[in-house]
Amino acid sequence: MTRLSEKELRIAVLAIVGFAAVATIPLFDDGYYLSLSVNIALYAVLCTAWTLFSGPTHYISLATAAFFGIGTYTVGLGIDVLPFPVLLVIAAIASGLLAGLVGVATLRLSGVYFVIFTLGLAELVRQVVTWLQTNFTNGVGLYVFTDMGEKHIFWMLLALAAVVYVTGWLINRSRLGFAMRIIGNDELVARHVGIDVARAKVILFVVSGAFIGVTGAILAPRFAYVEPPSAFNPVISFQVVIMALLGGTGRLWAPLLGVIPFTILFDQISSRFPNHTSLLIGVAFMAIVYFLPRGVSGLIEDLRKVRGDFGSAAKAKEAVR
C-alpha cells in the first residue's frame, strides 16, 4: 500500500518527463500554439477534476461554471488587496465550501434531478453575483490587471494539473477510491458493506469543486475584465462534460484523450464557422454519446480485451494494494 510498484514508477517517470516537455512550450511559441496549449491545459484540469467526482458516481454535474466563476470572482475582487497565491487558496476554499453545501443538500437526488439542480445552481450563483454588483457596486464587471502573461497562466495550469493527477491517484489507491468504485456499481450494496455513501460523495464533490475553483482563479488574469456572463458561462459546464465523456471517465488519464482532440476541433470550428459553433458542438456531443458511450479510453480497453487479457488477477491484486 505504501510501496510503489514497478509499473507505477514507470508511469510516474513518464509523467514527469511529459510534464517537463510540455512545460517548455512557452519557450518556443507565444502566439497561437501557446494559447491553444492554455486551452488544452485548462480543460485538462477541469475535466480531470470533474471526473474525480462524476467518473465513479456517474452523477453528471453541470455546476462547473459555478465553481469556476467563484474562483474567477475571488481573484477579481481581491487582486488589488491580496497576493495572488492567497487568492488561489481562498478560491479553493470558497468553491469547496459551495460544493460541500450543494453536496449535502442534493446528493440524495439521483440521475436527472441532480443534473438539473447543478445547472440551476450555476445560473443562480451567476444571477446573485449580477444582482450584488448592480445594486452594491458601480459597475457590472471587475478589472483584473496583473503582469501575468499567457505563459504564466500556462505554467500555473500545468502545476495544478500535476496536483490534480497526484490527488486523483492518491484517492484511487485509498479506501475512499475503492468505496467510490463500489458506489458506482451499486449504492445499496455500498451501504450494506458499511460505506457512508453520502459522506464519500460529498468529500469527492468538494475536492472536485475546489480544483475547479482554483482553475477559475488562475484564468482570471486572462480575462482582464471579469463579468458574470463570462465567469459563469454555462458553456464551460457543457464542454467539460462533453470532453470528459469523449475521453472516458473510467481512468484518471482518460479525460485527456477527449480534451486534446476536442479543444483542437472546437478551435477549428469556432474560427471557421463562428455562427454555427453551438450547433456543431451539439452534433459532436450526440455523436460521442452514440458512437463512443464509454469514450476513447473505453474503446481502447475493448480493443485490448479482444486481444485477450488474462492478467486481470494480478491487476486486481495491484488495485487493492
Next chain:
Amino acid sequence: MSSRSLLSVETVRKAFGGLVAVNDVDFSVKESELIGLIGPNGSGKTTMMNLISGALKPTSGTIRLDGEVISGMPAHQIARRGVARTFQLVRILPSLSAIENVIAGAVFGHVRAWGDDAYREAEVLLDRVGLGRRGGAPTGSMTYIDQKRLELARALASNPRLLLLDEWLAGLNPSELKIGIELIRDLREDGRTIIMVEHVMDAIRSLCDRCVVMSSGVKIADGSVHEVLSRPEVVTAYLGADDA
C-alpha cells in the same frame, strides 16, 4: 453465554401507507443460533430483513443488537456494528473482479482491513465458498450459483456477528442446492449467528435450530422447526384452509 440474545426484535411495525407489511413482530436470536424466517410470499419476511439491516426504518418498535438499539440507524452504521446480508436478487459489483467483490465486504464494515491483509483474507473466503483461484475472474460472466457464492463471501468478509441470508438458496438446481446447504451448515458449525429467509423447506429442516413463521405481516409461530411446521395455523398459512 449461549442464552444471551444477540438480536432482539421488539414489537416492530413497518407500514407503507395503509399497508402494514410487518405488524408488531417480536422475536429474538441467540448467539450462534441459526433461525429460519419463513412464510408464504408477501408475508413480510424480506421487509423484516430490510428492517434489521437498515435498508428500511421501522414505523415503530425497536431492534437491538447485543443490547444496542440499531433500529433507525442508517444501513452503513448497522453494517459497521456487524450485520451483513445477501440480497434476494443477487447483487454483484459487476465492474469489480471476484476478489475485489469479496474485499468490498472487509474494508468499510465490522472489519476494516486493507491492502495485503484484506487480499489474503478474501482469498481464503473465496476458497471457502468454492471459488478458489477464481479471484481474477470477471464477475459478469459467472453462473448464478457462483454469483451467490461470491455474495456470501462478501458478507462473510466482514466477519459479521449476524448474517442475514435472504433466499440465498433460491434458484439453485438440486445439486447446487446440496452444495449450498453444506456451505451454510459449515457456517453454523463455526458458530455464526444466522437468520435465513427461505422457501426451500429441506434446507430449513436440515439446518435451522428454530424458525419464526410470518403470514400477512404477523408472526404466527416461533419454535423448533419440527413442531412449528406441523402446527395447523402454519399449514393453513401455506396451503390455505380446508374449506377454501
